[in-house]
Amino acid sequence: SIFTYRLSQLIKRFPSNSLNKQLGHSSQQILQTLLSPRFFPIGIQIRVGDKTMIHANSISGEENHFEKFNNFFTCSQDLIYMNENLFRKTNQIPIIFLLSDDIRIRQAALKRWKLSFECFRLSKNKCQSNNSHLQILANSNPVLHISHTNNSMLAFQLGIFDSFLFSLCEQHIITTKSRFGRFTVFASLKQRNIYSLNIGKQSSCHNQSSPLATVGYLRLGI
Numbered sequence: 001s002i003f004t005y006r007l008s009q010l011i012k013r014f015p016s017n018s019l020n021k022q023l024g025h026s027s028q029q030i031l032q033t034l035l036s037p038r039f040f041p042i043g044i045q046i047r048v049g050d051k052t053m054i055h056a057n058s059i060s061g062e063e064n065h066f067e068k069f070n071n072f073f074t075c076s077q078d079l080i081y082m083n084e085n086l087f088r089k090t091n092q093i094p095i096i097f098l099l100s101d102d103i104r105i106r107q108a109a110l111k112r113w114k115l116s117f118e119c120f121r122l123s124k125n126k127c128q129s130n131n132s133h134l135q136i137l138a139n140s141n142p143v144l145h146i147s148h149t150n151n152s153m154l155a156f157q158l159g160i161f162d163s164f165l166f167s168l169c170e171q172h173i174i175t176t177k178s179r180f181g182r183f184t185v186f187a188s189l190k191q192r193n194i195y196s197l198n199i200g201k202q203s204s205c206h207n208q209s210s211p212l213a214t215v216g217y218l219r220l221g222i
Contacts, residue, residue, distance in 0.1 A: 024140025043169030075205030
């Protein structure tokens with residue numbers, strides 16, 4: 001993968017615990033989970049806009065704001081339902097790795113459906129996800145904007161590491177207008193259809209998927 005260059009050095013730069021210890025997962029916890037054969041990770045990437053990164057500390061009202069993005073989570077529930085036979089056959093647990101430039105979305109999702117690390121110690125039946133209860137894996141810290149931070153190198157490294165983590169997911173749901181999402185999904189080279197959604201429009205992901213080759217040609221010019 002193009003994201004594995006000096007991966008060990010990147011991991012060392014990041015804290016072993018989330019800054020918000022009561023809510024999100026650390027980068028190392030996320031990496032450990034995504035690499036575990038016990039889980040089937042579905043990646044959701046929601047791109048809202050630069051202002052959510054620049055003014056992250058002054059933004060409030062996460063619950064009302066969260067409702068605008070329900071279609072992404074409905075889509076993930078649809079994918080879990082459509083792949084139930086696969087999960088039974090492989091004994092894998094579907095989880096959602098959530099990336100978003102908007103901290104409110106990640107925090108609200110974690111408060112509703114946070115993946116508990118008790119899953120590593122519990123039996124499969126007790127930890128199994130279902131259509132009404134997602135298992136969200138996400139960092140709850142603000143995203144650094146490379147042009148609006150005193151540490152642009154760290155912001156760049158965090159972005160590269162997030163890209164690598166997202167590429168580890170088996171299935172991807174991305175924001176249609178996000179170049180970050182399209183590039184990372186194509187670079188992952190997963191041979192599954194990619195689901196591209198607009199914010200607040202489609203109620204589900206039915207008929208919203210595209211093959212990898214189509215995304216590479218139409219969206220990236222590859």
